[in-house]
Amino acid sequence: MSEPTEIRSQPVIAKVRRTVLKAGGTLLISLLAPLPAFAAQILAVRVWPADEYTRVTLENDTNLKTTHFIIKNPERLVVDVEGIDLGPTLKSLVAKIQSNDPYIKQVRVGQNKPNVVRLVFDLKEEVNPQVFTLAPVGEYKHRLVFDLYPVNPPDPIAALIEKGQWSLDVPPDAMPPPTAEVVPPYVEPKSGRPPQVTRMLTIALDPGHGGEDPGAIGRGGSYEKNIVLAIAKRLKAKLEQLPNMRVMLTRDGDYFVPLQVRVQKARKVQADLFVSIHADAFVQATANGSSVFALSEKGATSTAARWLANKENAADLIGGTNIKNHDKQLASVLLDLSTTAQINDSMKLGKAVLNEIGGINRLHKGAVEQAGFAVLKAPDIPSILIETAFISNPEEESRLNDDAYQDRMADAVAQGIRKYFAKNPPLAKSRMM
The missing domain is CATH 2.60.40.3500 (Immunoglobulin-like)
Incomplete structure (x- = not known):
């Protein structure tokens, strides 16, 4: 009885084997087949x-x-x-x-x-x-x-000429030779006479961040890029009311400007000063006060200054620059022999501005700090970076959004610049037209 049973079982086993192989082949084909493409979002x-x-x-x-x-x-x-x-x-x-x-x-x-x-x-x-x-x-x-x-980019000097500011320069042939002789930016009026023009002073104001880079964001939703642009425009108006001063903004709207381009713009118009304006943020909401920074050749003066410089220098990553077109020329001028003199003048400018700001807001540090801010690396222009207040502090964020506070901050910086020039007249130099 067992032999016929074994004979009858063979066709069944073969059928099962064929079914398993077929299923395995179908599974293999499905694994090797390309998956449907999913579109990016x-x-x-x-x-x-x-x-x-x-x-x-x-x-x-x-x-x-x-x-x-x-x-x-x-x-x-x-x-x-x-x-x-x-x-x-x-x-x-x-x-x-x-x-x-x-x-x-x-x-x-x-x-x-x-x-x-x-x-x-x-x-x-x-x-x-x-x-x-x-x-x-x-x-x-x-x-x-x-x-x-x-294809034909706007020229910052042409913009100043259009506004009637560049043509106010004393003609080059009337200027003293470009030596170490110093001249005041203007002569104070005597007996009611108008001041005598010596030469124009050009101030480059740099509202930080912009466009894709909002900068720091306050707890109330304020964007640093908007606040510092508003302060810079107020400061521009106040400086232009002083004798023989003209002002160039590195950005006058909500768009991104790479750090090295900001420096190039200042050098293009042969700026006498460069002032970068910011509103700081920290992880702790209790941090408060205003600060002024200058460039350092030997490292930051504090851990906080180094941290802040690293954060500000990351603006190009957030704002987004085309790496292929990144201008490396700036690196070659950082070791210029004039850098030391630039830093010395920057410290004097920073102290003058810090003293004035101290009259309207608590100072985060009572002295000008130094760190490797990329935006301060023009070797031939005294340059400072002002942290107007902590936008991460709810009280200071509210103040930064207040028109009256913005106006007082602009007043303080303008007075600091005026007092700096009163004690540190710029070198006489001919302007390239």
Whole structure:
């Protein structure tokens, strides 16, 4: 009886074996088959128009690959972004282009082909586009950035000429030779006569952060970039009321300016002073007071100063710069022999300003501190960085948003600058027109 049973079982075993092998083969094929592609998610779109350039940012959850090209007559920039599908967030970019944008007339977006979205920027003039990606940093995820620079960029000296400020210089042939002789910026009036013009003084004011880089954010939601720009504009107006002074802002709107570009702008207009304006933040809300900093060649004067310099120097990472175009020229001038003299003059300027600020707010430190701030590294311009107050302190944040406090802060800095020049007249020099 057992033998027939064994014979009948063989076809059943073979069938089971074939079923198992078939199932295994199907599983193997499914494992080897390519998985369906998942499109990246566009998290936010932002547009930062300015006279210097317009920036468009796409924030997303992964790194994106792009190709771009220019089409002439009329001027257009075409960008193909791979790995994404057209969604509502990206569509919202169309409405974010304003009529007063200096360089973009409008933008059109469409699904060019599966997983590829095409952006077409209709331009108002010829531009030099820079398209690059930024790795996650701070609160930001991956970013795809389009910086649209005009082929003919605005000249800061031309802007001063347009305002009627540059032409007020004494003609070069009427100036003393550029020697060690010092001259006052102006002669105080005698017997009611108007002051005698010696030469114009150029002040570069640098409102920190801007655009993609908000700077510190207060507990009440205040952005450092907005507060310091407001203070800088007030200070500009007050300085321009003093005899023979003109002022250049490194930024006059909400857009990002790399640290080394801020220094280059000051040198471009041959500034006599550089004043960077900030509003500090700390992990503890109790931190308070105003501070003034100068550059240091030998390291920071305190751990807090070093920490702050490192934080401010990270602005380029947050604001986002195109590494390929990063200007390394600044590094070559940092060891200039004039650096020591610059730091000495910066300390004098810092003390004059700190003394005035102490009259309207508590000082965080009673002396000018020093650290390696990248934005203070112009070797030929006395430069200071002012932390007007702690935006992370609720009381000081409220004060920083108050028009009257902003005005008093601007007054104090202006008086500090005036008193610095009264005791430290600048060298006579001819201006390159």
